[in-house]
Amino acid sequence: MARRNNAAGWLLVSPVVIGLLVFSLYPFVASLALSFCDFDIFNAPRWIGLWNYRTLFTEDPLFWKSLGNVLYYTALAVPLGIGFGVALALLLDARIRGLSVYRTIFFLPTIVPAVATSVLWIWLLNPQIGLVNMLLRLFGVEGPMWLGSPEWSKPSLVLMGVWGVGGSMIIYLAGLKDIPVSLYEAALVDGANAWQRLRHVTLPMLTPVIFFNLVMGMIGAFQYFTQAFIMTGGGPQDSTLFYALQLFYQAFQYLKFGYASAMAWVLFVIVVVVTALLFRSQKRWVHYGR
């Protein structure tokens, strides 16, 4: 009986298991092997040892440029996303009329597909007829060229990212709901004001959720691709040539699949190291309510 149940169980989960093996594990292992090869997809891969890695680090300025771009984006977008996400969650945790309407409004951008969001923001950020610069003009400010300027292109994309904090906001809201009321009651009894309650009860109790969003946001930011691919294609002056975009070009435009695989593995190692560092740091600032 148990054996038959086992078989039935495996049968039921088989689509997921096969999918994982064929579409995740196999490419994962294959890309590691290919990263040591010269591979143009048309012809069989040829082993070249560490050549791809050595070239990346010593002879490819665009590799460093794209890495710099993605670090810039991550360092700016992830903290801002957390700041705005938490702030928004706190505001929408208040007891006011029409709360669910506000929550829905702020969550809406999250369910808009990235391509649609990108096209929308191309218009919003249009230097001449875009809403953003028109608003700035009301205050007498002539806005920048946004996506058309090497200095402003990355901040533009960060701005657009902040527009989509609704997803993490929902998680923060759930986190806020999880904070025991007794803690606030105790704080009130001790005479804590609103700021002190936020600083010493809410935020510490929210740190596990913040930590989760920090790790996930960091991983997502390192793989930033779609918006840059659609909106700027890497320009102007390579200012939005993000790591994943450069990787895509190397593979699918320049047919250097081995080289691109090596890039993927370098990124993987970077993400693992940063994640490990974050995990080590959590002892100092993440509170699990113990």
Next chain:
Amino acid sequence: MEGDERVRSPGARRAVAVARGAVLAAAALLVAWLFLLYEPPRAKRYPDREKVVFWHMWTAKWEKVVGEIVDRFNASQTRWEVVALVVPGGSLKTLIATAGGDPPDVMAQWDPVIPAWAERGALTPLDEILDPKDWAYLEKNMYPAVRAIGTYKGHFYGLSTGMNIWALYYRPSRFREAGLDPDRFPETLEELDAAAAKLFRYDAAGRITRIGFMPRWLSQWSAVFGGSFYDATRGELTLLDPGALRALEWMTDYTKRYGFERVQQFESGLTTSMGASWPFISGAYAITVDGQWRIQDLAEAKESDYRTAPIPPPEGGKPLACWSNGNFMVVPSGAKHKQGALAFMKFWSGVDDPERAAEFYTWGGWLPITPDVANARRYQQYIRENPEFATFVRVLASPNVQVSPPVPIQAYLMNRLGSAEDAALRGTLTPRQAMERLDEEIRREQRLQNAAATQADR
């Protein structure tokens, strides 16, 4: 809060009922679509013929035009049946299908894939499988650009179905308004510069309200200045060509004179450039460079205040010059029915019957691959109906039309070329610095590709 699930208010119950109804209705619609509206891909009409799989990237009204050509071909045949499939983003999918060993028999492309794919053995050299008679005909008759775009290392891989030629479009009414004679279009680039200056318009705040003329796309202007990025006899890139540098310097003069940001600001406010919303039609430009397909856009927009002219050369430059790309058909190495593919290509491009093909070319407003098609009765009639189209046919025959350098790293080269041009126009680098950086980037890339191959051979 507790017990929410069990004791619901009448209002909540009603809401649940509505939601349930909406889901059911949506499901019903989906099922209806599946059964009634969904049209399965077209099956074969001639079951006893050999199937030639044809992938192309044309959609909307163009898909219909292509479908019509396919139908005509099939009707003319007893042996082959071409089955067309629209594959948007086709080069990527063909790449993967070819790598997976199941490519189409023939594929229409406009991405510059020939050098990169041919170098890797993914394409069939057409000169080797064409009937010697047909190949002799093509060799003798193809327009220079048609031959150039299909050729890589002495073999012919892609037969064009239509080239793109660039020329100037200008508005006679604006010329008159600025005191210029539209019947005497500038014959030198220097005259064009002077005319352009008179055609710019600004508002009170000094913002551009109409562009007289603004050159872009270095490949285009390099050809006009008599430069070349490629030395065909030595098979080498020549990115530091003095003509190309002169062209970039001249382009940079324009952005200096009219302001890079000011122009960018103005152009960013223009609508997208597709179809009838082309900014030339809305009056944003007095003179602009564009391709032959705009003739049809202008006709659709019922705009008759325009003329065309070949790009005038500067002193020491070349007349009737431009950069050209185009659509072409390739046969992947792994194709199963190469002869069927050839038959279809010949039918389309008029190798066997120019008069018949001329009709197809007038449907799309396309430029033919041989003078035989251009001189066919139907095509001449089209030119008479669209007199401004003649400019493009004239330029097409010119030996000064250039295509992108046929090197395997063409995609990288064109990407970096765009970046170099942008850096020079912005003033981040001088034209010379930009071209030197480009040359260095491309040399490095070529060296690395060779080094990788050497490493692999060890």
